[in-house]
Amino acid sequence: MKSFEFYDRFLMKAVEILTTVLMFVLVGLVFFQVLNRFILHIPAAWTEEMARYNFVWLSLFGSVIALKSGRHLSVDLVVQGIKSQKAQDWVKVMVALLVLVFSLILTWSGYPFTASNWTTHCEFGAFPLALIYAAVPVTGFLLLLVSLEQLARSVRDIVR
Secondary structure, eight states, rough: HHHHHHHHHHHHHHHHHHHHHHHHHHHHHHHHHHHIISSSOOHHHHHHHHHHHHHHHHHHHHHHHHHHHHSSOOOOHHHOOOOHHHHHHHHHHHHEEEEEHHHHHHHHHHHHHHTTTTBBBOOOOOSSSSSHHHHHHHHHHHHHHHHHHHHHHHHHHOOO
């Protein structure tokens, strides 16, 4: 379990750093687009497309960070309404299992879709669209790791 925690911390730190970099890149792209379009009157179409692709990766990595830190969208009204701590722990196990299944589906279905788009290039032709679609299985895998950790923690709480 100790080695898993090390890899988990390392991976989450990498995701947080990448998300921060993606945010700065997104701000830079949008700023450059506004500067070109409204001040220089020379619109650069590639910046809009790159900002869109960047936003896909940014939002999906953000979902991993949100799940890990417990700030994802949830209905904790149901859990808070349950008086028994054991029952609350079981609800947490069920939620972790649902996220696990969802992340498996995301990873499983995202991989063939990504693989089939290696020959399709983006509008300005700089790189294959598979690099954009890869955000889905990569995020699915990261969500899978986080949900496995949360499932293990929830089961450990029940056993105690």
